[in-house]
Amino acid sequence: MVRAKSNQELTFMRKAGIIVALAHRAASAAMRAGITTKEVNDIVEDVIRKNGGEPSFKGLYGFPAATCISINSVVVHGIPDDTKLQNGDIVSVDIGASYHGYHGDSAWTYTVGEISNNARELLMIGENALFEGLKMVKAGNHLTDISHAIGEYVYAHNCSVPREFSGHGIGTSVHEDPSVPNFGSVGHGIILEEGMTLAIEPIVLAGKPKIKVMNDGWTVRTKDKSLAVHFEHTIVVTKDGYEILTAWNKEELPDNG
Template sequence: MPGPPTARGPLRVARRVRRERLLKRAKRRVYLKSEEELQAMRRANQLVASTLRLLRAAVRPGISTAELDQIAEENIRDQGGVPSFKGYHGFPASACISVNDQVVHGIPGPRRLQEGDIVSIDLGAIVDGFHGDSAITVPVGTISDAARALIYHTYRALWEGIAQAVVGNRVGDISHAVQRYAEAQGYSVVRELVGHGIGRSMHEEPQVPNYGPPGRGPALMPGMTLAIEPMVNLGRPEIEVAADQWTVSTQDGKVSAHFEHTIAVTLDGPRILSEWPDQEEPI
């Protein structure tokens, strides 16, 4: 789930959240995890990954977003986890399910998927006190070439960012890699929503934008855990929030894709905590 300032509820509270964050600046810290804590985080993220695998298989024309959410919640709870998103700042469901021009934070409901849709599923789970967080975008039946390319390149943008998550780099190197790749393909990146640190809290420091110059931001250190999540639009980057005060959509009505992995920065390079062992390419 994209992090502050806008992921903590509607965009109308972003200014208040930013003020609160400024007041807490002196208390900010990046929590570095031990190997034991990383293993606990991996368990949470593997539960998320396996649940997303179930959801991907369940996506088909005619299924409702509420039915997908039910599958997600039941699987997480059956495996001993707790959905991270349900009740988080009032969010009413276990999964964020966003269709077509919806970027993120879509609330599951009676809407039924149709042939040609694309659906982004963002999911979080808590296991042993640690959060896992990951997202995928899935085609519904046969989709347009433009939508297919957007999904593919958003996924590649994620991996471009992950490749920069190495000791000695800075958060801005991740951000710049995502932006450079996505814009080189002719797309735009959402700027109001960001990736984030993650651990015992779903949103920790640092923020991980999907744009910006390289060499800026906090230095990457062993034990840092980050949710890297490009949100890439087929058209312009501007977004708006629906009347439900959660669902974020593109202003121009063009489709958007979203992928996310939780990773750990280690001396051996980025460790993907939310990757399923036989995970396939999205398209």
């Protein structure tokens, strides 16, 4: 069942979102050639815990780390390890944090040194697709209005989305109903209500929408080895639009609650 969150629940989710944003700031600052993905993961986990949160992904469905770190053709669920980042890499970092049992979830794709023009264009398309979807978030709209806006923007720029992954509801669980696909027609799904919380997350591939899961059971790559980007924010539906709970411009944790 999809339900609107109470004011107290939203207070906890705002705090969780700010912790996620602080962790993303730290991850962004750490992006340099030579650092390992495990070192980035450790930086993120440290920020989450020092700010009173718990890493949402650690142990979730058996995932072994606090973050998913996916490089270049890795679509999602890259496991942090001793792999060193290199100049020219694009790196998707997916971070979740819980505060008093309520979760925030955000992914962003970063650059290491100078990247190719094609990679830079893909990052622009991925980030813009997120905000095209967010334009359709407001009370009274259908859920798939978001999906349609994302998909049409991506397809218009000759890219694709993997159909196996979608955005989702979020609250006391990282993944709640409803599923929020990154493609589809308008006017379907639930009617959005003020107070509903969603994680909107376009995953955009430069090539064909075919993927494969690697032998570790987690890491997902593009089948044609094309680049992938991932952009995600946790939001709450408002009467006239949305509030981003994982925005970077919230400087510190609010005192209330």
